[in-house]
Amino acid sequence: MSETTQTPWWKGATVYQIYPRSFADGNGDGIGDLNGMLRHLDHLQQLGVDALWLSPIFRSPMADAGYDISDYCDIDPLFGSLADIDRLIAEAHARNIRVLLDFVPNHTSDEHPWFVESRSSRDNPKRDWYVWRDQPNNWRAALGAGSAWTWDEHTQQYYLHLFLAKQPDLNWRNPEVVEAMHDVLRFWLDR
Incomplete structure (x- = not known):
């Protein structure tokens, strides 16, 4: 009895990374966005692209080019809306192009509601x-950003940030964090 195995789609696939801010401006404001990407799907298909890898497009104060996420389940208005990403995904899939989102689960923005609550008091x-x-x-923080710890005057403790001080690290030992991130993944996989 022999087994038939199917090669996973990513083996030998052409993945095209898009940095949204500079790829294509769809609304004329000088900043790349989702609608600009949508207008170039036929061109990307002609190039033989199998998947688009989008650098972060989540809501963010943009202290680190979108890697400081303040809402994992929303699109930053700079790039468009949830309706825009839904349209981009549908149109990409119609061309047999997959869409990969650059998901950053290590840290959030210091403006994320979870961190705002976390820093509000020691017993939150x-x-x-x-x-x-x-x-x-x-x-030490990466990229020459100094200490990986920042003092919080309000609660009289230090918080960890392996990147910028505006990117506090999540505590992955906490099962609630794990479940919250699983919820984020389910949100996007359902789209």
Whole structure:
């Protein structure tokens, strides 16, 4: 008895990464957006693109080019709306092009509601959604950003951020964080 195996779609696939801000401006404001991408799908199909990898398009204050996410389940207005991403996904799928979103689960923006709650008090239910310490260790943030710890005057503790201070790290040891991120993934997979 022999088994038939199917090669996964990504083996040998042509994946085209798009940095949304500079790819294509669909509304004339000088900044690339989802509608601009939509207008170029036929061209990308002709190039033989199998999948589009979109750099972050989630709602963000843009301290780190969208990698500081303030809402995982919304599109930043700079790039369009949920209706725009739905249209882009549908049109890409109609051309047999997959759409991959650059999902950043390590940290959020310091403006994300979870962190705003977490930093509101030491006994807030979301406090343990992030990494807080009375005494920090000697860890350094990536990209020359200095210490990986920032003092929070309001709650008199340090919070961990392996990138910018505006990108506090989530506490993945907390099962509520894991479940919340699974909910985010389900939200996008359902689209």
